[in-house]
Amino acid sequence: MKLKTTMLLAGLGFATAMPSYAGSEIESLINMLHENGTVTDDQYQRLMAELKQNQTQAAEDKAEVEDKLAEATKPSDVEVTTNGGLKVKSRDGKFETKLGGRLQLDASTYGGEPDMGDGTDIRRARLNLQGKLYHDWGFRLQYDFVDEGSRGIKDAYLSYNGFEQMALKVGHFRDPFSLQTQTSTNDIMFMERALPAAFDAGRHIGMMASTNHKHWTLAAGLFGDTVGSGDSTGTEDEGWGASSRVTWTPVNKQSQILHLGLGLNYRETGGSNSARFRQQPETHIAGVNIVDTGTIAAVNDFLKVGAEIATVQGPFSAQAEYITTSVQRDADRDLDFDGWYAQASYFLTGESRQYKDGKFARVTPKSIVGEGGIGAWELALRFSTLDLSDADIDGGEADSVTVGMNWYPTPTLRFTANYVDVLDVDGGANDGDEPSVLQLRSQWAF
Amino acid sequence: MKLKTTMLLAGLGFATAMPSYAGSEIESLINMLHENGTVTDDQYQRLMAELKQNQTQAAEDKAEVEDKLAEATKPSDVEVTTNGGLKVKSRDGKFETKLGGRLQLDASTYGGEPDMGDGTDIRRARLNLQGKLYHDWGFRLQYDFVDEGSRGIKDAYLSYNGFEQMALKVGHFRDPFSLQTQTSTNDIMFMERALPAAFDAGRHIGMMASTNHKHWTLAAGLFGDTVGSGDSTGTEDEGWGASSRVTWTPVNKQSQILHLGLGLNYRETGGSNSARFRQQPETHIAGVNIVDTGTIAAVNDFLKVGAEIATVQGPFSAQAEYITTSVQRDADRDLDFDGWYAQASYFLTGESRQYKDGKFARVTPKSIVGEGGIGAWELALRFSTLDLSDADIDGGEADSVTVGMNWYPTPTLRFTANYVDVLDVDGGANDGDEPSVLQLRSQWAF
């Protein structure tokens, strides 16, 4: 595009600077022959008239060709690309529209207690439409067909990016909190997020200001309740929340990252006046929770605090998070739940986990299956733990270890195998259970 | 496009009309020198042979360039544009496909009685695919993700536009009735339609003939029941209806409109044999009805009659509607409910409300935020009233006043603030209540 414009401008310059008729030596020759007397005055007049006419005609022809070349080399108004999804950009950079999708197909088999049913499932099946309007505005609508009605609406917002240092967002999107939930499920290291995702801050309708820099990011927002929440009579106020996350990346080079992060997430429970935390053993098909506080009544609000650390060193990457949640009850004493995980992966094929704006992003394999390559191969290991027991609430505590392998045959496909071994459930309804899971995922996402 | 074709044709003409070799003065010079005896016969032969060869070569070169220019300036088969959504048109005008969407994000806070819960909501989140097939056929599929299953299907039809004076439509679309319901929710003056929208004729599966002229429109159709209706046993017939609307626009100029309209909407209740009319206080989040007839049993059919008037005078516009509904009961006496509203708005920034084919359309701001402008700013005021009490049915009567402000930073974005003050609810379950609502909406639509 740059090149094209340069050529075009050069061309226009050349068109005007160009001599009106290249054959000036003929004029010189005729003049000489006239001066020499070889050509008579009468002949000279006729020759010069003919020459002028030809010069004019040649100049006109040239201009016409130049005009048509300018028209022909003008870049089209829009640029269309496809990598699975569709992307259309206007050449002036003012508009952009992207249609994309995501499909995650799972199969699981379970061992140990509690009983969990083997099976298959479509984990996510999404379409999304996003883009840019008049440079400064952005929009996104993303829907997950595995959910029903408005519960399937994921990102649905508009944004303003016209300020130099800050972006504004209004709509439905994730509260800024926790590295593993900020990272897309397309790009997380395992099939499911680690146990402390029980403290996932979720998506709500709200507004957020954020700023992204090479070495730090900051985001803070105010949020209403989950879409479709509100009691059936419509008389109770919905809950609301506030959330903020700051990240510091003292080392941010290609293939070398050191990331530190801190998040705060506050939520008032509104008319429901209750809270519940629970978690499955890092699997989804059976849908069985191994730890579960049940509905905790008379809860006014709760506050989550999370600390993050992550690093990338060439093909090796590691990340860990600790999250603690304090639940404020109207009468009884406050409750404290917490959990943490640490995970690491290594690319056998030499790729590096990608990082951008305070979270992990898509890996691009060095060689592609379909172009003679073998894709990217990644081995991964995780330990995670979650404690949902405090005071009179016996939700249970669970520890688990996961080994995983990811194969990325192309930048938009991923196949994953995970083996999750729950080391122990301590307390709660599943006290003493030690289930294990072998699960597979096939994914396309663009 | 027009321009391009003209240039192309001009170019082809120029290619054939053009002299085969501009330098004819050389030929003249050589001839003169030969006549003068300066150039010998032998030299003359050689020069003329060389000249002919060069002329032939030049003509060939020129033709080759012309061919390539013609190829290069040929317009592409399709034209792709984006303004948020995508639009692809075939150059021959036979096919067109448009992918668009709509997002409306709301927040509301309530005062007074009855109790209504403050909160946030995604009001509409739609995708739509529409277009043209072989000139004469049209199609449209629009889905709203905030609803579940087939209830989320909005416009879903095919149309035939091959007749000169009439368009035919078959599928799922709005019955032709009432100015405020014919106007898209993207383009109505306030966040919610006025109270008489309780008599909204809705969308049904049916077929319709319509004709649109500068000074009048007429539409009439036959319709089945709401999608997904029909009793669970499948043994009862669904309801059906007929609807017609005629509009007269004696004044239809840019920024100066006078519109009059009349609508009739008849509905047979089918197996359900009942009817219900109800309305919220021009808000949606809490979902509380302030007037409500409840289910009226033993209803065979009902007929709605509506009268419309609207005007645009530069930045000022106003519209009013009156709708009355007569409910025919099997045994008891007939019931009559009615309502009306009047609303006006003024664009501080000088734009005019747009009007096309008997309804209001999208406002385009004179200046755009993101291009140094401030967008369009509109102030609006509305009074509306609805009476759902008659004979033994005490649904209640409500009057309300709304003040609103719309900001259109770009042609596809709108931010709205509305304050609704219900002056009085008279009768029904909420007799004497006077709730008020402050609500905000963020919208993108294309």
Place this chain on the structure above:
Amino acid sequence: MKLKTTMLLAGLGFATAMPSYAGSEIESLINMLHENGTVTDDQYQRLMAELKQNQTQAAEDKAEVEDKLAEATKPSDVEVTTNGGLKVKSRDGKFETKLGGRLQLDASTYGGEPDMGDGTDIRRARLNLQGKLYHDWGFRLQYDFVDEGSRGIKDAYLSYNGFEQMALKVGHFRDPFSLQTQTSTNDIMFMERALPAAFDAGRHIGMMASTNHKHWTLAAGLFGDTVGSGDSTGTEDEGWGASSRVTWTPVNKQSQILHLGLGLNYRETGGSNSARFRQQPETHIAGVNIVDTGTIAAVNDFLKVGAEIATVQGPFSAQAEYITTSVQRDADRDLDFDGWYAQASYFLTGESRQYKDGKFARVTPKSIVGEGGIGAWELALRFSTLDLSDADIDGGEADSVTVGMNWYPTPTLRFTANYVDVLDVDGGANDGDEPSVLQLRSQWAF
């Protein structure tokens, strides 16, 4: 595209081969005049210098034009087409994305017993996104908005086509079984499949290998359970199945087909341990089953076997299938249900039913409505029978005859009228009933 490249290469060749300055006769003339002594040595030097400069300038100009022509005639990276939906292909053949949809709108009226409610319905309203990634990979996501949540997900898979003789598919798609269920509902002969569709093998999450040849196809796969199945506690294993279909097409010419097919479909019932078969009278709106086994308890597994035959002879086509299902019960004796149908159609307008890869495909009318044509007109007749009674299970047996007419005004539109006459229901809850159906469909699909 081919043409363009050839022209481009020719052009580049021509640019380098071309003489640097066409007017070589001037040089000859000057030389002659110099030799003749008409031009002095001094004049000769000046003329030759001027000539060289002009030659250089002309060569530069020419090269610049050539460069710009090469740029202007370079084909774009992607090819965009629309026929209702959108298709974008990268020129290198590596990527392809298609956005399409389908809308089927029905109206039905019923006669005879059992009571069935007249009405209208949206039968299918689908969007689908599909394409190709890096040559060898494929993907597809198709959603039907008339269903709720994950039940609306139809085809949702990824595929690998990099082997020469075999394609692999993983995801959610139809088990390979039965000609009439393999053929898209866009392209079947009547509005609904024949009665033996009660033995429809359905879509499941699984993996399949298949190979398609001109004279035969083979597909075999392993499948999990229906999406969203699994008991509410999550403790029971889901069911699973295996399916295979082989087809032989000894005659496979344009407008002349002879097809034979055989299918096997096995299903283990999993935790539900039950089975149910039922069928409506080849209609959908009322949703009343005329034969129904009810839930058969204590079923371990069942096996379906199907035989297919079909032929196309110019505008005439016919197809027939027989399917038998053996239900294995834990304690009671096995059950055998079966059914068959035979159907034929004739295109009054001379088109032929299309066939590809072992199933029927889209008909393209010879003339198009909107381009002066009348579209394609097809008359069709069908007999079908289904027996769901065996041993202690009295589901009933039904026979029906259908006459149909299809009008295809364009390749993407179809209007259908069907009259179904159920000759007799023998046994079951509707013993002795003889309902009839008149139903209409409007369809667009691309």
